[in-house]
Amino acid sequence: MGGHDAGTQHQFTGFAKYFNAFTITGRRNCVLATYASIVAIGLFFKLKPKKQAAIKE
Amino acid sequence: MVLTLILGLFDQFFSPYFLGVPLLAIAIAAPWVLFPKPSNRVINGRSLVAQNSFVLNFAKQILLPLNVGAHKWALLLTVLMVNLITLNLLGLLPYTFTPTTQLPLNMGFAIPLWLATVVIGLRNQPTIALGHLLPEGTPAPLIPVLIIIETISLFVRPFALGVRLTANLAAGHLLIQLLSSATLFLIDQMWPVAILTGLVMALLTLLELAVAAIQAYVFVLLLSLYLQENT
Numbered sequence: 001m002g003g004h005d006a007g008t009q010h011q012f013t014g015f016a017k018y019f020n021a022f023t024i025t026g027r028r029n030c031v032l033a034t035y036a037s038i039v040a041i042g043l044f045f046k047l048k049p050k051k052q053a054a055i056k057e
Numbered sequence: 058m059v060l061t062l063i064l065g066l067f068d069q070f071f072s073p074y075f076l077g078v079p080l081l082a083i084a085i086a087a088p089w090v091l092f093p094k095p096s097n098r099v100i101n102g103r104s105l106v107a108q109n110s111f112v113l114n115f116a117k118q119i120l121l122p123l124n125v126g127a128h129k130w131a132l133l134l135t136v137l138m139v140n141l142i143t144l145n146l147l148g149l150l151p152y153t154f155t156p157t158t159q160l161p162l163n164m165g166f167a168i169p170l171w172l173a174t175v176v177i178g179l180r181n182q183p184t185i186a187l188g189h190l191l192p193e194g195t196p197a198p199l200i201p202v203l204i205i206i207e208t209i210s211l212f213v214r215p216f217a218l219g220v221r222l223t224a225n226l227a228a229g230h231l232l233i234q235l236l237s238s239a240t241l242f243l244i245d246q247m248w249p250v251a252i253l254t255g256l257v258m259a260l261l262t263l264l265e266l267a268v269a270a271i272q273a274y275v276f277v278l279l280l281s282l283y284l285q286e287n288t
Contacts, residue, residue, distance in 0.1 A: 021195040027188035034204040 069152070088147060112139065119281050126181075127288040130281075137166065138277045145226060145269030149262065158227040160219060167218035170280055175211070178287025189286055214283065218276060225272045229265040236261060 012020055019033065020026035072081035093105040101109070116135045120128055141157060148155025156162050178186035190207045191200060236258040243251035 021191055021197070021200060022193060024184055024188040027191040027193070028184045030200050031187045031190045031204050034201045037201070038205075 072152075084153075088143065091143070119277065123281060123285055124288045127281075127284050130284055133170075134277050134281055137170075137280070138273060141166075141222075141273035141276060142270055145273055146266070148226070148230070149265055149269060155226055155230060157222055158230060160223045163219035163222045164215070166276070167215040167222075171215040171218065171283060174280070174283040174287045177284075181288070186287055214279075218279060222272050222276055225268055229261075229268055232261055233258065233265065 012023075012026070016026075018026065019029050021030065072079065072084065074080065093102065093108060095109075096105065112135055115138055116131050119134050119138075120131055123130070144155065144157045147153055148157065175186075178189075190211065191204055192207070195203050236254055240251050240254045240258060243254060
């Protein structure tokens with residue numbers, strides 16, 4: 001079946017080895033990282049302590 | 058006069074009798090005779106040969122781009138195609154209800170089958186299934202945006218499948234009803250215009266025949282494409 005990149009012709013190093021838009025594992029890692037970021041941002045805003053307004057006399 | 062009007066509203070739903078024969082019986086039995094029973098004869102009749110030829114050629118065509126692992130869907134896809142094309146074409150007969158104009162039915166087809174393709178992909182080859190959410194060669198700044206867009210597009214697929222079929226068929230039937238009402242009304246008022254609207258209705262009916270078959274094919278084809286992505 002066509003469309004799946006074996007990634008043999010791409011020689012990435014460092015960060016790009018795991019997160020790139022060319023190899024199938026790179027694309028998968030980008031997707032998972034994006035989902036994790038969205039969940040993290042959502043959790044951050046949900047769990048952030050709400051500031052109570054100071055009572056003025 | 059009011060009572061006559063009220064009673065007259067429901068007359069169209071009474072199945073007619075012709076020469077004492079209740080046509081309802083024939084209407085119910087008609088789809089049954091459209092599909093001849095498979096036989097073990099070497100040389101079959103024309104209708105059975107035509108049916109077999111259609112089913113086999115369709116199955117061959119739809120399975121061409123699919124992996125061997127997806128071939129277990131052959132029966133389901135073929136049955137779905139025969140079912141949809143039958144419902145669509147029979148619905149074009151006068152006074153025949155078309156089930157595929159109802160959104161719940163089409164969503165009942167679309168959602169479970171789409172979900173099955175997604176679950177198969179995530180279960181058997183999760184890396185490839187997740188990797189499909191990012192088009193190959195995307196520039197780095199666009200990666201998060203495109204992933205979000207592709208995810209939304211993935212979840213919109215079943216609704217697109219169901220609504221496409223519903224809208225195409227419902228709109229076609231509505232147009233036929235409007236044109237036929239207009240033709241009947243105009244026959245007394247302006248008969249040349251009635252001929253024109255009648256002609257447009259005839260052409261529209263031909264178009265609806267094509268749309269009925271094409272929409273059934275598109276539904277099954279898209280489903281096979283989603284399956285191809287995930288197997």
